[in-house]
Every structure is written in structure tokens, then in C-alpha cells.
Amino acid sequence: MVEKVQQLGQFTLEIFEKLGRSTFFLWHTLTGMMEVLARPRLIIAQLHSVGVRTVLIIIVSGLFIGMVLGLQGYTTLSDFGAEQSLGVMVAASLVRELGPVVTGLLFAGRAGSALTAEIGLMKATEQLSGMEMMAVDPVRRIITPRFLAGFISMPLLAALFSMVGVLGGHLVGVGLLGVDDGAYWSQMQAKIDFNEDILNGIIKSVVFGFIATWIALFEGYDAIPTSEGVSRATTNTVVISSLAILGVDFILTALMFGDI
Amino acid sequence: MIFDGISMEIERGKVTAIMGPSGTGKTTLLKLIGGQLYPQKGIVTIDGQVVHQLNHKGLYKLRKRLGLLFQSGALLTDMTVFENVAFPLREHTELSESMIRSLVLMKLQAVGLRGARDLMPNELSGGMARRVALARAIALDPMMIMYDEPFTGQDPISMGVLVQLIRLLNDALGLTSIIVSHDVQETCAIADYIYLVSGGKVVGRGTPDELRHSDSEWVQQFMNGFADGPVPFHYSARDYADDLVATE
Numbered sequence: 001m002v003e004k005v006q007q008l009g010q011f012t013l014e015i016f017e018k019l020g021r022s023t024f025f026l027w028h029t030l031t032g033m034m035e036v037l038a039r040p041r042l043i044i045a046q047l048h049s050v051g052v053r054t055v056l057i058i059i060v061s062g063l064f065i066g067m068v069l070g071l072q073g074y075t076t077l078s079d080f081g082a083e084q085s086l087g088v089m090v091a092a093s094l095v096r097e098l099g100p101v102v103t104g105l106l107f108a109g110r111a112g113s114a115l116t117a118e119i120g121l122m123k124a125t126e127q128l129s130g131m132e133m134m135a136v137d138p139v140r141r142i143i144t145p146r147f148l149a150g151f152i153s154m155p156l157l158a159a160l161f162s163m164v165g166v167l168g169g170h171l172v173g174v175g176l177l178g179v180d181d182g183a184y185w186s187q188m189q190a191k192i193d194f195n196e197d198i199l200n201g202i203i204k205s206v207v208f209g210f211i212a213t214w215i216a217l218f219e220g221y222d223a224i225p226t227s228e229g230v231s232r233a234t235t236n237t238v239v240i241s242s243l244a245i246l247g248v249d250f251i252l253t254a255l256m257f258g259d260i
Numbered sequence: 261m262i263f264d265g266i267s268m269e270i271e272r273g274k275v276t277a278i279m280g281p282s283g284t285g286k287t288t289l290l291k292l293i294g295g296q297l298y299p300q301k302g303i304v305t306i307d308g309q310v311v312h313q314l315n316h317k318g319l320y321k322l323r324k325r326l327g328l329l330f331q332s333g334a335l336l337t338d339m340t341v342f343e344n345v346a347f348p349l350r351e352h353t354e355l356s357e358s359m360i361r362s363l364v365l366m367k368l369q370a371v372g373l374r375g376a377r378d379l380m381p382n383e384l385s386g387g388m389a390r391r392v393a394l395a396r397a398i399a400l401d402p403m404m405i406m407y408d409e410p411f412t413g414q415d416p417i418s419m420g421v422l423v424q425l426i427r428l429l430n431d432a433l434g435l436t437s438i439i440v441s442h443d444v445q446e447t448c449a450i451a452d453y454i455y456l457v458s459g460g461k462v463v464g465r466g467t468p469d470e471l472r473h474s475d476s477e478w479v480q481q482f483m484n485g486f487a488d489g490p491v492p493f494h495y496s497a498r499d500y501a502d503d504l505v506a507t508e
Contacts, residue, residue, distance in 0.1 A: 125332055134351070134396075136347075137320070
């Protein structure tokens, strides 16, 4: 019994320690921002590997999710004779929820895990240590540009996801199920509000980008420098970021749309 | 505790070796010198500056004048050999591209790898990787270079090349070199002075010649690689015969 309590205490202490380390890490990353902004080439290279390489999976997933939304939405709406509102339903679901959340989850799986593995391996092969000895701060040279790249890419990827999703919904709804083309777009235009829907979606995607990139980079930087340590860190990145995104999404949704 | 009451002096312009069995903290010693680890007690002084009393900025300024050659080479795997050697120059100087090119080629020429400039680190052999790392370490013309086990895992030819390079660069560039190693032959061939470290203490010191003729049994065992001596062959255990007849 005493042992169990000890273990619980140990576990809690470790979590708080990790939170503390990750906060210091974030601070160190953010204070290097100005230096890195003066060297845009570092950020551009990372935008390519974090953002551009994630585009394909985002487009494909967005298309399919949009198509599924079109199908499901049509089935439900037609029961009420409201199938002409399909465009609103598809767009609202995507812009408010699915766009930011699913993009966040895919981003954590595709870009986050790659970042963690890359940084973890750099640590394991003494590249970070070597940089330190060359008087180059590895956090500013390696971490900060990646952080900025993740932070910038996420909202753009989420926007792309929503856009492709709306087209996917159109493909199924208008193309296959016979919803009126004009109704699909005009109802969407009339009902989707910029501040209420789009802006809130953008805020969500920015927050998710921040969280997912931070977790991925910290897990890599904090990894135990062995193959087992890097593998565990990569798993942690995907699990923790996904849970964090879903949890934070609930809070944000409650604040934005819940009238609380 | 890793070190206990250890005291060493590294003379300017000389090649000093720190030798000892594996696991005695030789690499830790280099990390203490480079300021990557902090001592609980005692001080490390380089060129009049106490390393662990420097702030972040001061430490980084000092590190620009130090080179550390990691056992693995620690090359940046996403850059070519050329870019690796150019890395410290690009990070710390405002030199023009043509100037950087000339400097990098000169450093690569010094280690004999000018022709390998476009290769990626994963295309290099272990010995070549270490030579590239050496070229990178001398890119900013440091005052001191530290080598962490430079000879481990090298074939005889690469080993010979490295031995020669370390001595040559030290004398030609007026460096101060510290070699951490347990390869007796190679190290004795180039070191001016040797410290033997074991169990956290300095157990022998002197020029290679002095150590070879030392009357300390421990020094003799280490220098000649005897299997048994003050460092016993057997890990401490209870009596052999008792152990065999004992039932668990």
C-alpha cells in the first residue's frame, strides 16, 4: 500500500518536473525568435519539411471527410426535407470543428512525429551537443525555426483541409445526390459568418499548431538519447498531442460556441 | 563520485594526453572543460577564465576558441561535408561566400579530404568522418582542441593518418591539444605529457618515456596491457570453490 502511494507521488512529481522543463524550453525557444526571424532561410527550409510535405495527406483526408459529410448530411437532412442546406452543414462542420481538429491530429502524426524523431536522433548522435561546443545554441538554431514553421503551417493546412472538404461535399452532394448547385453555395454564403465561424476556426488551428509543435519539439529535445528513448518520445508526441488537441478543443468550443 | 581531488595542468602548445581504463570518466573531464557539465567542487580554468563562473554569453565566447572532437564525429547529417565545415564560419562570422569557400577548402585540404567536399556524412567511413570533424573543429582557428577517443575503432591506416594529423595540426597551427584515449601505442607516439587516471584519481603522470619506466605496478599493467595485476582479472566475487558447491 505504502509502495503504491510512493509510486503515485513519484509519478506526479515526474509530471510536474516535465511540465517545468517544457515551460523553460518554450521560453528559451521563444526568446530566440528575433534572431531567427532575421534569418528567413532557416524558417523556409523548415516550412518545406513541416508544412509542404504534409499537404498531400491533408488534401486526401480533407477530400474524403468532405465526401462523407456530404453523404451523411444528405441522408439526415433529407428526412426533414432540408437537403438544400447541405452546403451550410458541410462548411460549418469543417470550419468550426473538423478542419482544425483533424488537421491537428494529422499534423501531430505526420509532422510532429517526424520532428521528434529528427531532434531525438540529433541528440542521440551528439549533434546537439556538438553544436553547443561550437558555441551555437541548438535551441535557437534547430528548435526555434521548426517551432515557427509549425506555428505558421498549421492554420494554413487547416484552411486547406476545410476548403478541400467543402469541395468534397459538393462533389457528393451536388454531383451524385442532386442537391442544387446554387443552393449549396448560396446557403453557405448566407449562413457562415466570418467572425463566428471562420475566425474561431482559425484561432483553434493556431492554438493546435502551437500545442502540437511544442510537444513534438520538447519530446525530441528531452528524449533519452538511445533508440528506445527516441521511439518512446515519438509515441509520446503522437499520444500527448492528440489528447491535448482534443481536450483543448472542448474547452475552446465551450468558450466560443457554448454561451458560457 | 567520478573525480576526487584531481589536479592537472595542460601546457600551452603541447599535446597532453589523459589516459585510463574505460569508464573512468575521461569524457566527463572533457565536458567539464567545455562547460557542458558543472563540477560540484573545484574549478576548471582556461586562459585565466574559470569556466563554470562564466555566464551564457561568456561561455559561448570561450567555446568559439575551443574545439571538441566527439568520438562519433557529431557531423550534422543533413549537410554535405563542405557545409559541415562551413557551419561554424556561417554561424559566427560575416565572411563572404567566396571567402568561406576558400577557408573551407583550406581546412579540408589540411585533413586530405578536399575531394570529398560534396559527400554526405553517411557516405563517409568512420575515419573520414573524424577527419571532417577535425576540419570543422579548426575552422575558426581555435586555441585548443580536445579529442575524445580519436583512435577507437579505426583501421591501422586511418589510425596512422589521425596520429599524424593531430601532431601536425598542433605544431603548425600553434594549438594546445588534449587527447583522451586508452590506446597506449598511438597516444605515446604523439603526446608530450600523459596523465593516467583511474578511480577518480591521477595514478601516474609524466612523459611517455617516464611512464614506460615507471616503477608503479598499476602504470606498468596499463602501459603493457597485462591481464592481471593491481587491476584484477576477476570481478570481485566470493570464493570460486565455495560458489561452485553452493546450492541456491
